[in-house]
Amino acid sequence: MISISKLLCGQGAEGDGLRYDDPDADIDQIREEKQKRPVVVWNTTRRCNLYCEHCYAGADLDPAQGELSTAEAKGLIDDLAAYDVPVLLFSGGEPLVREDLVELVDYATDAGIRAVLSTNGTLITEEKARALRDAGLSYAGVSVDGLEERNDRFRGKDGAFDAAVRGIENCLSVGLKTGLRYTITEHNAADMEDVVDLLYDVGVDRFCFYHLDYGGRGGDIADADLDDEAQRRAVRRLFDMTREYHAEGEEIETLLVGNYADSAYVVEYARDELDAEHAERIHRYLRVNGGDPTGERVADVDYRGDVHLTQFWQGYSLGNVRDRPFGDIWDDESNPLLAKLREREEHLTGKCASCQYQDVCRGSSRLRSLAATGELFGPDPQCYLTPEERGAGADASPGAAD
Amino acid sequence: MDDDDPRRRPRIDGSRQWEVFSRDASAEPMRHVGSVSAPAEDLATEQARTLFGDGDADLWLAPADEFLRLGGNDLAAKGDAADGETAGAARGAENGVSVE
Numbered sequence: 006m007i008s009i010s011k012l013l014c015g016q017g018a019e020g021d022g023l024r025y026d027d028p029d030a031d032i033d034q035i036r037e038e039k040q041k042r043p044v045v046v047w048n049t050t051r052r053c054n055l056y057c058e059h060c061y062a063g064a065d066l067d068p069a070q071g072e073l074s075t076a077e078a079k080g081l082i083d084d085l086a087a088y089d090v091p092v093l094l095f096s097g098g099e100p101l102v103r104e105d106l107v108e109l110v111d112y113a114t115d116a117g118i119r120a121v122l123s124t125n126g127t128l129i130t131e132e133k134a135r136a137l138r139d140a141g142l143s144y145a146g147v148s149v150d151g152l153e154e155r156n157d158r159f160r161g162k163d164g165a166f167d168a169a170v171r172g173i174e175n176c177l178s179v180g181l182k183t184g185l186r187y188t189i190t191e192h193n194a195a196d197m198e199d200v201v202d203l204l205y206d207v208g209v210d211r212f213c214f215y216h217l218d219y220g221g222r223g224g225d226i227a228d229a230d231l232d233d234e235a236q237r238r239a240v241r242r243l244f245d246m247t248r249e250y251h252a253e254g255e256e257i258e259t260l261l262v263g264n265y266a267d268s269a270y271v272v273e274y275a276r277d278e279l280d281a282e283h284a285e286r287i288h289r290y291l292r293v294n295g296g297d298p299t300g301e302r303v304a305d306v307d308y309r310g311d312v313h314l315t316q317f318w319q320g321y322s323l324g325n326v327r328d329r330p331f332g333d334i335w336d337d338e339s340n341p342l343l344a345k346l347r348e349r350e351e352h353l354t355g356k357c358a359s360c361q362y363q364d365v366c367r368g369s370s371r372l373r374s375l376a377a378t379g380e381l382f383g384p385d386p387q388c389y390l391t392p393e394e395r396g397a398g399a400d401a402s403p404g405a406a407d
Numbered sequence: 408m409d410d411d412d413p414r415r416r417p418r419i420d421g422s423r424q425w426e427v428f429s430r431d432a433s434a435e436p437m438r439h440v441g442s443v444s445a446p447a448e449d450l451a452t453e454q455a456r457t458l459f460g461d462g463d464a465d466l467w468l469a470p471a472d473e474f475l476r477l478g479g480n481d482l483a484a485k486g487d488a489a490d491g492e493t494a495g496a497a498r499g500a501e502n503g504v505s506v507e
Binding site: 043073074075076077078080081082083084310311319321322323324326327328329330339340341342345375378380381398 | 422424426429438439440441442443444445450453454457458461464476479480481482483484485486487
């Protein structure tokens with residue numbers, strides 16, 4: 006997760022302690038100590054009231070076998086608290102279809118874990134928003150993937166856009182911090198800026214933009230992913246838009262997730278549009294951030310207890326929390342997959358092996374490489390950096406971004 | 408452990424999941440290292456080799472829905488036992504961080 010507003014505009018945020026080890030938001034202080042425990046995404050259920058084209062969890066309208074019961078969920082939360090997990094992201098499916106959601110959020114916050122929510126927003130009434138706030142929920146991220154027509158087509162249901170906006174308004178009306186989650190694809194890149202403008206007017210000031218990862222149904226629409234030039238345009242527009250908002254005194258928080266080529270690109274952008282000193286400061290921050298967090302700073306537990314490297318790796322697990330506590334699975338570096346990923350710099354091949362930005366990217370998504378080429382350590386097909394930006398020299402390869 | 412214990416119920420529906428076991432040398436026991444999901448045996452084998460294969464390590468795959476599990480981490484018992492007494496409450500003040 007790369008905070009564009011912090012890097013380009015110096016805006017601090019609550020999550021900076023995890024992203025940059027800089028909780029006091031003093032832009033000149035950089036600490037080397039990294040986050041020790043992962044943020045855990047928990048897919049509380051596979052059920053969902055929508056059927057989105059890009060769903061990484063392959064969520065469905067029908068109940069799935071093997072969901073953790075309320076008692077088991079509390080046992081899982083106890084295990085996570087004992088392991089000092091800092092944040093638990095309640096996700097799905099759609100977590101609000103679980104009737105015990107408020108009870109479990111309350112249980113997690115009592116156990117000392119910060120509880121946040123990822124939702125499609127359509128089931129959040131004002132009463133539910135108040136109950137979640139009172140249970141200690143810190144943040145609700147609501148997914149909207151375009152303006153009304155495009156969003157509803159993408160999400161498989163007419164009225165989904167209006168229902169999501171109502172859900173956002175209900176959260177904001179009870180004082181629950183709420184932000185946008187937006188997965189950028191070829192279908193909706195054109196709507197990105199209008200959605201930000203619209204939701205800013207509603208009262209949203211936090212905007213997270215996700216690159217498509219190739220897990221679940223996301224893998225089925227990989228051909229809807231942006232090409233290199235379109236990605237550069239979308240990311241650069243986000244940089245410009247963030248600076249424009251801040252220049253007007255409107256301090257929105259903008260974040261990019263899922264493609265760490267963005268780390269390199271924001272340094273290049275700062276060098277062109279700001280100055281070399283600012284660019285170097287951003288580069289130092291991003292080194293502390295550590296690049297792609299797969300298997301290290303983010304983990305996932307699915308609805309039936311399987312542990313994954315991130316929420317997008319649903320097709321591959323490291324074990325199940327019904328067999329061993331989460332911390333035992335996550336700490337087990339005799340597991341060859343975990344061990345290889347935690348020393349991935351030694352294994353990266355192709356253009357990633359010699360890239361000058363490897364320290365802030367770390368090869369980005371291994372899942373996209375696996376899905377596109379069958380290789381775990383091949384180049385991420387979403388890398389849009391030019392040979393010059395990678396430090397490979399102007400004659401290294403033809404084409405804008407290989 | 409009775410038949411209602413959630414650890415004994417099938418975990419799978421939809422695509423087939425394969426449990427993966429590995430060992431580096433023939434004198435060692437096989438160890439469970441994770442699982443892969445794939446529509447066919449040959450694809451599951453290829454994925455397991457790519458993800459969990461380490462040099463010449465032996466790999467065994469078995470369909471996850473053929474396993475009967477006994478014992479393990481009894482989450483329900485932990486949840487029932489801790490309900491009402493709030494495990495780990497003292498850690499709350501230490502974890503003043505957030506992320507989506």
